[in-house]
Amino acid sequence: MPTQIVRTTPIEGQKPGTSGLRKQTAVFRRPHFLENYVQAIFDGIGGIEGKTLIVGGDGRFYNDQAIQIILRMAAANGATKCIVGQGGILSTPAASHLIRLRKADGGLILSASHNPGGPDADFGLKYNGRNGGPASERITDEIFQRTATLDFFKIAACDDIDLTEIGIQSVESMEVEIVDPVADYATLMRSIVNFDKIHNLFANGFTMCFDAMHAVTGPYAHAILEDMLGAAKGTVINGIPSEDFGKGHPDPNPIWAKQLMDKMYGTDAPDFGAASDGDGDRNMIVGRGAYITPSDSLALLTAKAHLAPAYRGGLAGVARSMPTSRAVDRVADSLGIACYETPTGWKFFGNLLDAGKVTLCGEESAGTGSDHVREKDGLWAVLLWLNILAETKMSVTDLMNDLWATHGRCYYSRLDYEAVESDKATQMINGLQAKLGDLVGQKIGTLDIETADEFSYLDPVDGSTSANQGLRISFVGGARVVFRLSGTGTQGATIRIYLEQLEINPNRLQQDVMSVLQPVRDAALILSDLVAITGRTAPDVIT
Ligand code: VG1
Ligand code: CO
Numbered sequence: 001m002p003t004q005i006v007r008t009t010p011i012e013g014q015k016p017g018t019s020g021l022r023k024q025t026a027v028f029r030r031p032h033f034l035e036n037y038v039q040a041i042f043d044g045i046g047g048i049e050g051k052t053l054i055v056g057g058d059g060r061f062y063n064d065q066a067i068q069i070i071l072r073m074a075a076a077n078g079a080t081k082c083i084v085g086q087g088g089i090l091s092t093p094a095a096s097h098l099i100r101l102r103k104a105d106g107g108l109i110l111s112a113s114h115n116p117g118g119p120d121a122d123f124g125l126k127y128n129g130r131n132g133g134p135a136s137e138r139i140t141d142e143i144f145q146r147t148a149t150l151d152f153f154k155i156a157a158c159d160d161i162d163l164t165e166i167g168i169q170s171v172e173s174m175e176v177e178i179v180d181p182v183a184d185y186a187t188l189m190r191s192i193v194n195f196d197k198i199h200n201l202f203a204n205g206f207t208m209c210f211d212a213m214h215a216v217t218g219p220y221a222h223a224i225l226e227d228m229l230g231a232a233k234g235t236v237i238n239g240i241p242s243e244d245f246g247k248g249h250p251d252p253n254p255i256w257a258k259q260l261m262d263k264m265y266g267t268d269a270p271d272f273g274a275a276s277d278g279d280g281d282r283n284m285i286v287g288r289g290a291y292i293t294p295s296d297s298l299a300l301l302t303a304k305a306h307l308a309p310a311y312r313g314g315l316a317g318v319a320r321s322m323p324t325s326r327a328v329d330r331v332a333d334s335l336g337i338a339c340y341e342t343p344t345g346w347k348f349f350g351n352l353l354d355a356g357k358v359t360l361c362g363e364e365s366a367g368t369g370s371d372h373v374r375e376k377d378g379l380w381a382v383l384l385w386l387n388i389l390a391e392t393k394m395s396v397t398d399l400m401n402d403l404w405a406t407h408g409r410c411y412y413s414r415l416d417y418e419a420v421e422s423d424k425a426t427q428m429i430n431g432l433q434a435k436l437g438d439l440v441g442q443k444i445g446t447l448d449i450e451t452a453d454e455f456s457y458l459d460p461v462d463g464s465t466s467a468n469q470g471l472r473i474s475f476v477g478g479a480r481v482v483f484r485l486s487g488t489g490t491q492g493a494t495i496r497i498y499l500e501q502l503e504i505n506p507n508r509l510q511q512d513v514m515s516v517l518q519p520v521r522d523a524a525l526i527l528s529d530l531v532a533i534t535g536r537t538a539p540d541v542i543t
Helices: 033-044 063-076 092-101 137-147 183-192 195-203 217-228 258-265 294-307 327-335 347-354 378-392 396-407 422-439 513-528 530-534
Strands: 003-007 021-024 052-057 081-089 106-110 122-128 152-156 167-171 174-179 208-211 272-276 283-287 290-292 317-321 338-342 360-363 367-370 409-420 447-454 471-475 479-485 493-503
Touching (some): 003 063, 033 063, 033 122, 033 137, 063 106, 063 152, 063 174, 081 092, 092 106, 092 122, 195 378, 208 217, 217 378, 258 283, 258 290, 272 378, 283 378, 283 396, 290 294, 290 396, 294 327, 294 360, 294 396, 294 409, 317 327, 317 347, 327 338, 327 396, 347 360, 409 422, 409 513, 409 530, 422 447, 422 479, 422 493, 422 530, 447 513, 513 530
Parallel strands (some): 052 081, 052 106, 081 174, 208 272, 317 338
Antiparallel strands (some): 003 152, 021 122, 283 290, 360 367, 409 493, 447 471, 471 479
16 A cells, blocks of 8 residues: 655644643644644654554544544554554553553654543644653654644555454554553552552442543543452443543543532542543542542652552652642651652653652642653552552541641642633733732732742753743742643633642641632732733632
């Protein structure tokens, strides 16, 4: 079957963001849009001749068609082999693991993660490198530059490849191996947490609800939680991946995972609740009547990770993204280990993990991970929690109260203003940025500003600098507000405001979160002038 060389012209706007290229599905389906981007990836990484790639996605609309195009293009570009998840399915952490396990040269993961899916929703594609992690900024820049110059792409003219049958096929001279998407990942999980202990926990009547949100973790959770660990059938809800995620947002937060929240706050709530996102790299943890902020979850996992076999020897260090609360810093401090602060997005953790400087890392947006892969990993976090619950025999609530009593509590919330007109969002951020230097010492409402700066990250491993990573203002007494623009939205701009207040008084650890954060929320609105500039009087999502 001949390889076709198709003449094309560069396409504007193929600039990958925090995690790959994310666009409306309709944009991805425009003539040559996907093909150009895939060719730009292949060229941007120095060609794929003789290389092996992992390919899979979160099962959203267009997943299978896009995989067919990618495979035909990989063959035409001279790849030796593509390893594809059966049915085109691979969670992001499972893909990261496969890249490492099979010593592949990289992987293409088809997902727009927490963004909704369907013909009228979003689609995405990201490239992960040899270490299994998101491409570095250098590589994403190469890819982006290539999108602006490319004038042809190569594609094999052949029939569709059967993605349903496990086994080996070929496309021209390239081998395509279809693999079980769950098996290797489950084996990895078994090597990290104590499956026997967790099995006993369930056997003794422990109850759980896992909301897969109609997304990719369904098959993983069914196999691991119910089949291997013996959780009752029905533990996993919304467990069959659907093309449009049941028309929901597969974003594991109290707003979008409402079905789970209602269960966890209702009568007869199970002992433990969790949810994961579109591509399976995030997790939300809920106890009976108790939502755990991702920042607190990271702190708890750091404090107790040694209870799981893989971390018995302790942690080399931890890392959190800048807007993530400083709860984990306090735990790291007491453990005597380093705590790194990185920009938002998983790629910055990769260098620290590769260099052995950290073992755990996490973000306020419900991403947590460890050195077992180079992506955040939703189900892994849930299993580590289960391991800790099994070892301590404590409830989620008791574990958190214990953590706060020891380290203090970082009250925390994030406000999202979505689809704001881009120029207004930029105007707001620029206005605030311009006056940062004058803020120190000023009183805003009841709070005194202690420091104000724009976060810039110097990578301690490769020495690279990433500037403009968010504006942060901290106040005397442990309050902090962070402002940044989202890099994953597909319409207008999303402004994120992160609020935090540390409380160490043991008598004040059980207050209402929003009341505690009111002064810092007021200060954030005064400082940014958000209402006047954007016309928005309330956030769209509060988590
Ligand atoms: C969001 C989150 C960030 C996360 C990113 C990718 O980015 O805030 O913490 O790393 O999504 O996660 P942003 O730029 O919109 O704030 V995923 O699971 O959606 O790939
Ligand atoms: Co995700």
